[in-house]
Amino acid sequence: MTDATNPLLIKRYASRRLYNTETSDYVTLEDISGFISEGRDVKIVDLKSGDDLTRQYLLQIVAERESKGESVLPVAVLTDLVRSYTSQASSVVPQFLSMSFDMLRDSQSKVVDNIAKANPMTQMPGMEAFRAQQEAFFKAVTGGQWTPPTGEKPENSVVEASESKEDLDAIKTQLADLQQKLSKLSK
Numbered sequence: 003m004t005d006a007t008n009p010l011l012i013k014r015y016a017s018r019r020l021y022n023t024e025t026s027d028y029v030t031l032e033d034i035s036g037f038i039s040e041g042r043d044v045k046i047v048d049l050k051s052g053d054d055l056t057r058q059y060l061l062q063i064v065a066e067r068e069s070k071g072e073s074v075l076p077v078a079v080l081t082d083l084v085r086s087y088t089s090q091a092s093s094v095v096p097q098f099l100s101m102s103f104d105m106l107r108d109s110q111s112k113v114v115d116n117i118a119k120a121n122p123m124t125q126m127p128g129m130e131a132f133r134a135q136q137e138a139f140f141k142a143v144t145g146g147q148w149t150p151p152t153g154e155k156p157e158n159s160v161v162e163a164s165e166s167k168e169d170l171d172a173i174k175t176q177l178a179d180l181q182q183k184l185s186k187l188s189k
Contacts, residue, residue, distance in 0.1 A: 009043040014055055020046065035063050098180050105173055110140045 011023040012034065022029045037044055038060075046055045068075065086095040 009045040010037055012044055012046040013049045014046060015049050021049075031059065031063055031066065034059065035067075038063075094180070094184055098184070101180075102177075109169065109173075 012029065013021045013023060015021060020029050020031075020034070021027070022033075034044055034046070044056065046059045047053065048055055064075075083095070
């Protein structure tokens with residue numbers, strides 16, 4: 003029986019094989035990617051030293067997916083990430099990325115839900131497939147952390163739409179402020 007609230011512990015042996023401590027079997031990077039896509043957090047540790055290797059393996063999974071053509075990160079973002087390692091802005095970048103993904107995660111279900119509710123075209127044939135593609139995109143961007151909206155209708159969709167626009171404006175303002183700070187730090 004698995005405990006989805008705790009990270010799945012994966013141990014790396016000296017032979018570089020990865021061992022799933024819950025199921026007592028060896029796993030591959032593809033298996034670990036699958037666990038993460040299903041919403042499970044993982045922690046990968048070196049058996050001998052106890053060092054946390056999670057970051058290293060997550061970066062390897064991203065690199066392999068990018069090399070297979072599953073491009074999510076634009077070249078400009080990757081370039082900025084490389085620059086952040088060589089500049090004083092590196093302390094701001096992780097916070098910025100974390101906040102950006104948090105905002106994306108918080109707002110994504112609202113976006114899909116609003117599209118479905120506000121647009122009569124969503125009842126047309128083929129729109130369900132389009133919505134499924136949107137959901138797949140959000141899952142890919144958030145590493146499987148996204149869950150579809152419940153389908154509950156808001157009591158006042160006009161108020162929700164104006165709140166969404168205000169939220170979007172606030173996000174744009176915050177993003178512009180962070181970009182200015184990053185620009186100042188990199189000079």
